[in-house]
Amino acid sequence: xxxxxxxxxxxxxxxxxxxxxxxxxxxxxxxxxxxxxxxxxxxxxxxxxxxxxxxxxxxxxxxxxxxxxxxxxxxxxxxxxxxxxxxxxxxxxxxxxxxxxxxxxxxxxxxxxxxxxxxxxxxxxxxxxxxxxxxxxxxxxxxxxxxxxxxxxxxxxxxxxxxxxxxxxxxxxxxxxxxxxxxxxxxxxxxxxxxxxxxxxxxxxxxxxxxxxxxxxxxxxxxxxxxxxxxxxxxxxxxxxxxxxxxxxxxxxxxxxxxxxxxxxxxxxxxxxxxxxxxxxxxxxxxxxxxxxxxxxxxxxxxxxxxxxxxxxxxx
Numbered sequence: 001x002x003x004x005x006x007x008x009x010x011x012x013x014x015x016x017x018x019x020x021x022x023x024x025x026x027x028x029x030x031x032x033x034x035x036x037x038x039x040x041x042x043x044x045x046x047x048x049x050x051x052x053x054x055x056x057x058x059x060x061x062x063x064x065x066x067x068x069x070x071x072x073x074x075x076x077x078x079x080x081x082x083x084x085x086x087x088x089x090x091x092x093x094x095x096x097x098x099x100x101x102x103x104x105x106x107x108x109x110x111x112x113x114x115x116x117x118x119x120x121x122x123x124x125x126x127x128x129x130x131x132x133x134x135x136x137x138x139x140x141x142x143x144x145x146x147x148x149x150x151x152x153x154x155x156x157x158x159x160x161x162x163x164x165x166x167x168x169x170x171x172x173x174x175x176x177x178x179x180x181x182x183x184x185x186x187x188x189x190x191x192x193x194x195x196x197x198x199x200x201x202x203x204x205x206x207x208x209x210x211x212x213x214x215x216x217x218x219x220x221x222x223x224x225x226x227x228x229x230x231x232x233x234x235x236x237x238x239x240x241x242x243x244x245x246x247x248x249x250x251x252x253x254x255x256x257x258x259x260x261x262x263x264x265x266x267x268x269x270x271x272x273x274x275x276x277x278x279x280x281x282x283x284x285x286x287x288x289x290x291x292x293x294x295x296x297x298x299x300x301x302x303x304x305x306x307x308x309x310x311x312x313x314x315x316x
Contacts, residue, residue: 018038026138027067061076074106082114085116085139086139087138089125090150091108092140096146100166109124112128144173148181151164197285200284216291225249226244248279250269
């Protein structure tokens with residue numbers, strides 16, 4: 001190893017040690033402003049980049065030792081757009097712990113009226129009355145307003161419904177706070193539909209009440225079912241919300257997918273099946289999004305619906 005090369009390696013190690021806390025917090029990337037604050041000027045950055053040890057991303061980001069590429073890209077987006085920017089929408093939710101969601105771009109919010117230059121892979125939204133960012137970790141909008149704006153910016157109804165359900169199911173947000181925040185939104189594209197979904201995922205008691213399902217039964221030519229039916233199972237009484245003789249339909253609100261609720265639901269459904277009833281399970285969001293498909297599955301067992309004392313007119 002030549003003396004010049006050895007000196008370069010020593011300088012690299014000293015510089016890396018100087019910013020090690022930033023690298024740990026920011027997935028291995030730093031801003032040029034942060035480097036200057038630690039006494040590392042543009043000449044040092046150029047030398048490290050020329051040696052292949054560091055890499056420059058855009059005008060303001062330097063990648064030193066990337067440990068998590070998606071997280072590093074989020075930090076880079078903040079550096080490139082400016083100090084008032086923060087993660088927003090679905091990107092903020094992922095940074096706050098949402099799992100199982102893929103973002104096609106980094107969403108940023110900036111105060112309304114702020115000039116912000118666009119960059120590839122970054123989606124910038126200007127927001128009036130922008131909240132203070134979360135005080136710990138990467139600058140990002142609080143979970144409740146980030147969820148509301150993510151639903152408003154969704155590309156489709158299924159995307160909006162899925163995201164809202166996941167945020168509540170993963171307990172990133174208090175459902176009552178989310179419902180309150182959404183009720184403050186006075187107008188939005190597809191406002192009525194999103195309102196229905198927010199109510200479904202935030203209020204299990206609200207989700208598709210008996211009157212709603214009775215309307216669907218009339219629409220699809222089904223006899224009116226028995227509500228709050230009581231069956232005698234192997235271990236005692238089993239209470240069913242919707243039943244025709246031989247057929248039970250369970251409408252599962254968002255609360256049915258949290259914690260151990262799925263275990264209890266499975267036990268109850270199995271117990272009903274053991275009494276001889278067919279059991280159909282319908283997620284409430286599925287009924288909102290694909291009503292006709294699910295209702296066809298309810299209509300299909302016509303022979304069952306025509307037997308044994310069902311109320312109302314029979315199926316055609």
